[in-house]
Amino acid sequence: MTWDYFVALSDNPGEQETLARPEGLSGGFVDEVSVRFFQGDKESARRRYMEGANGDIRLPEIISENAPDFSSLPSSTWVALQVDFELLTPWYSKDDRVFHLLDNPVCKDRVFGVPFMAASSWKGMLRWAFRMCTKKLVGPEQETDEGKLKQAKAWEWHLFGNEKGEGEEFSRGALVFYPTWFNKIGFEVINPHSRERRAGTQPIYYEVVPPGAQGTLSLLYAPWPGMKPAVKAEEVLPKLFEAVEALLTTYGISAKRTVGWGTAKILKWRAFHKTEGTVEKDNRADLEREVQAWLSAGGTP
Amino acid sequence: MEPKEWKLKALTDIWTGDRERKGDRLTPTGLMGSLRWWFEVLVRGLGGKACDPTAENVRCPGDNKKPHEGGHHCVVCELFGCTGWARKFRLMVLDDKGQVIQNQIRAGQTFVLRFIPLRPIAPEEWCLLDATLRLIADYGAIGGKTVFKPSDEPGRENVLHHKDFGLVTIEQRPEGVGCSRAIAEYVRDARWRKNFSDSAFSWASLQNFWCVKGRYLARQDTDTSSFNFVIGRPEPKNQSSQGDSWLAGRRPNRQLGIEPESKKVFSFKEPPRTFGFVQDEEEFSQIVEKLRILRDGDGNGRQPDPAWASFDPDREFLKGRQIIKQLFQ
Numbered sequence: 001m002t003w004d005y006f007v008a009l010s011d012n013p014g015e016q017e018t019l020a021r022p023e024g025l026s027g028g029f030v031d032e033v034s035v036r037f038f039q040g041d042k043e044s045a046r047r048r049y050m051e052g053a054n055g056d057i058r059l060p061e062i063i064s065e066n067a068p069d070f071s072s073l074p075s076s077t078w079v080a081l082q083v084d085f086e087l088l089t090p091w092y093s094k095d096d097r098v099f100h101l102l103d104n105p106v107c108k109d110r111v112f113g114v115p116f117m118a119a120s121s122w123k124g125m126l127r128w129a130f131r132m133c134t135k136k137l138v139g140p141e142q143e144t145d146e147g148k149l150k151q152a153k154a155w156e157w158h159l160f161g162n163e164k165g166e167g168e169e170f171s172r173g174a175l176v177f178y179p180t181w182f183n184k185i186g187f188e189v190i191n192p193h194s195r196e197r198r199a200g201t202q203p204i205y206y207e208v209v210p211p212g213a214q215g216t217l218s219l220l221y222a223p224w225p226g227m228k229p230a231v232k233a234e235e236v237l238p239k240l241f242e243a244v245e246a247l248l249t250t251y252g253i254s255a256k257r258t259v260g261w262g263t264a265k266i267l268k269w270r271a272f273h274k275t276e277g278t279v280e281k282d283n284r285a286d287l288e289r290e291v292q293a294w295l296s297a298g299g300t301p
Numbered sequence: 302m303e304p305k306e307w308k309l310k311a312l313t314d315i316w317t318g319d320r321e322r323k324g325d326r327l328t329p330t331g332l333m334g335s336l337r338w339w340f341e342v343l344v345r346g347l348g349g350k351a352c353d354p355t356a357e358n359v360r361c362p363g364d365n366k367k368p369h370e371g372g373h374h375c376v377v378c379e380l381f382g383c384t385g386w387a388r389k390f391r392l393m394v395l396d397d398k399g400q401v402i403q404n405q406i407r408a409g410q411t412f413v414l415r416f417i418p419l420r421p422i423a424p425e426e427w428c429l430l431d432a433t434l435r436l437i438a439d440y441g442a443i444g445g446k447t448v449f450k451p452s453d454e455p456g457r458e459n460v461l462h463h464k465d466f467g468l469v470t471i472e473q474r475p476e477g478v479g480c481s482r483a484i485a486e487y488v489r490d491a492r493w494r495k496n497f498s499d500s501a502f503s504w505a506s507l508q509n510f511w512c513v514k515g516r517y518l519a520r521q522d523t524d525t526s527s528f529n530f531v532i533g534r535p536e537p538k539n540q541s542s543q544g545d546s547w548l549a550g551r552r553p554n555r556q557l558g559i560e561p562e563s564k565k566v567f568s569f570k571e572p573p574r575t576f577g578f579v580q581d582e583e584e585f586s587q588i589v590e591k592l593r594i595l596r597d598g599d600g601n602g603r604q605p606d607p608a609w610a611s612f613d614p615d616r617e618f619l620k621g622r623q624i625i626k627q628l629f630q
Contacts, residue, residue, distance in 0.1 A: 007524070088401040088403060089329070089401060089403075132419075135486060139420045139422075140418040140419070140420055140422060187320050188319070188328070188330075189319070189320040190334075191332050192334070192354065192355045193334065193355065194353065194355050194356065194502075194560075195338075195341070195353035195354075195356070195501075195502035195550075196353065196356070196502040197560060197561065197562040197563060198338075198505070198562070198563035198565075199560065199561040199562055199563050200561070201355045203320075205320070207485065212401055250417060251391060251417070251419075254376075256320065257391060258387070258388040258390065258391045258392065258419070259329050259330045259333045259391075259392060260329035260330075260333075260391070260392050260393055260394060261329075263393065263401050263526070265401075266406040288383055
């Protein structure tokens with residue numbers, strides 16, 4: 001029995017064309033059409049890929065089974081958050097696969113072939129949104145008051161840790177991020193127009209997760225005892241929730257989000273606590289009230 | 302810096318095609334491209350230089366410059382972005398209830414263009430953006446398929462390629478986007494990149510623009526087309542492959558290496574509007590002369606076009622420089 005996926009594909013070239021999605025998007029099928037594309041059969045290879053990749057994807061069981069389970073958190077100072085959302089505009093993040101027939105394939109898990117937003121992407125985007133929302137550490141109107149800046153910086157370091165070169169010691173933040181998996185693939189095209197001829201030059205194809213796809217943002221707030229900088233959870237968590245909402249609904253979570261991509265509608269907010277259990281709300285304000293009640297009951301680190 | 306919103310009403314459907322070349326969905330990239338194109342037209346009209354992002358050696362950034370150094374990018378890329386310099390805003394297209402619009406914007410629909418600043422946007426940039434939107438609403442059109450030409454030929458009026466697309470009107474503008482008289486100085490500032498040749502596309506300037514509001518060009522019958530008359534193509538039907546030119550546009554012929562080129566005259570029937578571009582001052586006169594013939598006939602058998610009856614060139618034919626005055630007065 002062969003245990004290496006790529007060796008297995010290599011040994012059975014026939015399977016490369018017959019693999020069902022999403023497995024086919026992780027290797028064989030993509031390799032096959034990409035080779036055909038680079039050999040010159042561009043149009044038919046692209047058409048075949050788009051027909052093969054377009055549509056709904058059944059997530060492998062191993063992904064569903066390993067979704068974060070926050071029902072039994074080990075510490076009463078921890079709070080977990082899950083936000084279910086639905087994309088209103090396409091989501092795109094460039095894949096790191098080098099050899100692909102499209103210029104802009106969407107980011108997919110290397111093993112499963114399922115489009116996903118990496119935990120590191122969530123962290124980067126949420127840190128940026130937090131900076132935009134909280135005392136305006138970045139953006140068009142930056143805070144100038146030293147005291148407010150210092151406070152905001154402490155919140156940011158507490159949640160996200162410091163960046164390389166920031167501070168004397170490298171320290172991680174209190175947040176743990178998880179990837180988000182999507183179960184749809186679609187395609188968009190952008191057609192830049194020559195200024196000389198006022199006509200399209202060469203259409204640029206983007207593989208995207210289309211509007212209507214649903215995903216879940218999962219976050220775990222897990223400060224450890226004696227953590228520095230020490231901030232009050234009841235102060236910083238509302239700021240975090242605000243940043244989450246702003247990121248999803250105002251700023252967008254995608255690459256190319258300045259053209260409107262990556263906007264989402266929030267469907268559900270859920271929070272988890274060791275002793276208080278689970279709460280599910282339709283909006284941020286209701287969830288915040290509930291979480292504040294937990295924290296004021298003695299859940300701060 | 303709060304988001305700024307322009308509330309617009311579509312007077313016709315707006316076309317932004319998807320990869321299937323269908324227009325059922327709203328594709329915001331199409332609106333963004335159109336906005337940028339008209340922004341460039343305005344900047345060139347004010348005497349600034351705007352790059353062609355699709356052409357090698359002409360697109361920004363310039364060579365060997367850091368993003369914050371002068372000469373890295375042109376005044377348009379300053380706001381809309383280029384390699385190494387991100388767009389300063391995020392565009393959202395919303396309905397009048399604040400929800401993201403996903404389907405095609407239809408005639409009569411109100412929609413909001415929300416510009417969310419991501420970095421500081423100068424007052425001059427807001428001013429230019431506002432002027433761009435007023436230029437589109439009052440004199441131009443937005444989105445794709447604005448090159449379609451209307452038809453008065455019986456039974457043909459509602460065929461897709463005779464439909465009007467892209468006309469809008471502004472219902473509400475944000476506060477604080479007024480322009481100062483120094484806007485021309487801003488677009489000509491020494492800090493913007495200028496070391497590229499724009500001779501190939503310098504026609505796309507408000508200085509070369511003309512507009513007649515309330516009148517349209519169309520085909521009248523199988524032998525008569527005021528639109529073809531103006532752009533210099535044969536008027537009878539089934540001769541459309543003849544008469545390609547800069548003004549009339551060119552059909553692509555890959556075997557001969559001919560790339561497609563848009564026509565430079567645009568006309569809409571409901572509501573009526575005609576606008577276009579010329580290459581030099583002399584061509585303005587040639588266009589006006591043709592429009593006069595549409596009004597009066599030419600005495601050689603060409604009958605007057607009723608759509609141009611009582612056309613008064615002095616009052617109705619607006620040149621770009623007059624429009625600049627109106628935009629910035």
